[in-house]
Amino acid sequence: MPVTDAEADVLIVGGGPVGLTARALLERWGVRTLLVEKHGELSPFPRARLVNVRSMEIYRGLGLADGITAAAFAPEYGRIRFRDTLHDRDFATAAMVGVNAPVPESPVTGVVTSQDRLEPGLLAAANGQIRFGAELVGLAEEGGEDEGTGNAGSTGSTGSEAAGKGGSVLATVLDHRSGREVRVRARYVLAADGANSSVRQRLGIGTTGPGALADFTTVVFDADLARWCADRPAGVYFTPHGLFAPLYPEGGWAWFAPTPDDAAHADWAALVSRALGPDSGVPVNVARVQHWTMNAFVAEHFRHGRILLAGDAAHAIPIVGGLGMNTGIAGVHNLCWKLAGVLHGWAGPGLLDTYATERQPVAHRTLRQAVTNTQLMLDVQNRRREQLQAGAAPSERIELPWSQRYFAQLGLVLGVSYESDAVLGDDSAAPVPPGTDADAGTEYVPTAGPGHRMPHLPLAQGRSTLEAFGEWFTLLTPDPACWEQQNATAPWPLRIEPLPHEHLDACGLGPHGALLIRPDGHVGARRHDRPAGGAALRHALAALTCATSRELS
Known part of the structure; x- marks a missing residue:
């Protein structure tokens, strides 16, 4: 060796x-x-x-x-804004749901x-x-x-x-x-x-x-843009001349645009100034330039x-x-x-x-979903172009081609569901709520069905169910004593957590049932009622970890 x-x-x-x-x-x-x-x-x-x-x-x-x-x-930056130039007013805007404010589906908020x-x-x-x-x-x-x-x-x-x-x-x-x-x-x-x-x-x-879609350049620069943006903060400003993004709470900007043909000899400060809009008159100090491919x-x-x-x-x-x-x-x-x-x-x-x-x-x-997002962004710019060509006033707004909750995408972010050997079949007759298909992308309907991320529900002392998960398996049950009588579950790391009775319907459980949660927070198994036999929990853990007597020996 x-x-x-x-x-x-x-x-x-x-x-x-x-x-x-x-x-x-x-x-x-x-x-x-x-x-x-x-x-x-x-x-x-x-x-x-x-x-x-x-x-x-x-x-x-x-x-x-x-x-x-x-x-x-700050959360108010969890928004995208569309403008003809950065120093124009918004002709459309949309919130990044789950970032611009808390959502009831999670104990945390995303950030820009x-x-x-x-x-x-x-x-x-x-x-x-x-x-x-x-x-x-x-x-x-x-x-x-x-x-x-x-x-x-x-x-x-x-x-x-x-x-x-x-x-x-x-x-x-x-x-x-x-x-x-x-x-x-x-x-x-x-x-x-x-x-x-x-x-x-x-x-x-x-x-x-699709593979490589296009070549882009990111220009990191310093400029005083506060008079155009401070009263209407956003994480991203889309313009026909490129995308502008504030970088840090204390300052700094980035400009994202297609890479020009003669990038090696480009005057990046001049290009950013031109993209800001005619007669912007703002000095631009370029700090870094990076070329990259969108794949x-x-x-x-x-x-x-x-x-x-x-x-x-x-x-x-x-x-x-x-x-x-x-x-x-x-x-x-x-x-x-x-x-x-x-x-x-x-x-x-x-x-x-x-x-x-x-x-x-x-x-x-x-x-x-990302390809769809890109197409919708292009649709916004096309709608604006058609509006201006039709003689609309620059201050006139346009309707976005998606719902206000579109960029939440919580159905895709929180609604992911797995089907594999690490998820056991469900013995509960509880129906899967409508709208839980991750392909829908936008809407998320919480469900405790096997394979799904365990929903955010309150436990004792104001804790969330999500705080019960970590480097161990978690058994959530309204009847801990019933399940603690199971045979020893070593070598698997396991914690048993009491589940308040008011959550039984939402979780599809009876008064002695249980949810076995994997360490990644997804439901590995659901048992509607009391365990069948003294080794049911051990057998469930062995099954969803693909363990055999050979591996455990």
Whole structure:
């Protein structure tokens, strides 16, 4: 066996928000991680601009939500505005529901904040080893039955036999500071290295979807725009001349526009001044310029043996609607408890197959929604052009081609439902409420059906049900004594929480029933009434963790 320079349970490739979130989640589970990032530091560019409600729920569980909110914009910035130029009045506006104000469906509120403000807090949230300026240049799976082909199944997994207890991955990492190659052995690799993922390309994993849509440029600049925007704050101002976004509460702006043909010789300050509008007369001081490609695809496979794709490496989502980074955060929240279970021995390796089974359909739905968002934004601009060509006054407003709640997208953000081996069938006759189809995107109707995110409901002492979940399984039941008499449930981490009787109808439970909640907050099983036999809970935990006597021995 080759000599190695470092070892880890999980090697994380990529130090963006998804990789950093995975590092924090895995550390909570006691999993040793090593994160490598090819760049020498965290990105100085603002990039993603929105942390949505579901991501804030995840960060609340990590104890990070208050800090993120403190560094973010005030809630009134949770709005988009459409203007002919930045110094004109709005001809349309829409709220980002769940960001501009609290919603009853969650105990937290999303925020408008720049990615470069989010990442330092994520970096500080864990102590796991991290190496900047370290690029993965080689990758090989070792260990007989642990080697996967990457060709099994439409869900993108290689089967549970591809991840036995004895295998590993040997990675070669180039340290750009020293010029030395370092060999790292890990039980698993989590690739969160972006839309141009070198890991995905090394594995030969293809993608489906439109692919590269267009080339864009982000210009970070300073200018005094307060007289046009202070009384009508927004997280995004859409104009026909590009998108303007305030970067930080204390100042700074970004301009997003298609990359010009002669970008290498562009006068960026002049271009931003022209985009602000004729005769704006505002001095523009350009700080940074970044060129990037808007991609739209989903990887054909999310798993290749012991290597798993996450974030933009697995799914690149267009920026309109702020869904990309948040989809990646929810994805690693789904994955990390499963990795921990396999590594700690209370889950079978087949549980990792459910990552792709559950998250790949979500990625496809999210991509469709983002494409729809983009088309609707273009529709707004076309309507405005037609209005002005028809002789309308510049102050005249137009009706948006979506409902006021459209950009909430809570049906997609909170209404995600999973069907996999990690979700057990329902013995309750409770109907699934109408409007819970995640494809609807906009409307969210809470339901405690198996596979769904457990709804936000009040518990004792003003706690939310969502505060009962963490690095353990949670049994919510109106009759804890009935379920505490079950046989021992070791080795699974489990907590039993009393559920107030007033929630029985909403949860589809009888007076002795129970909901078994997975560590990611999704309902793993629902039992309408008292357990059937003394080992019912143990059997349920074994089933939804794909555990067998072999794995538990």
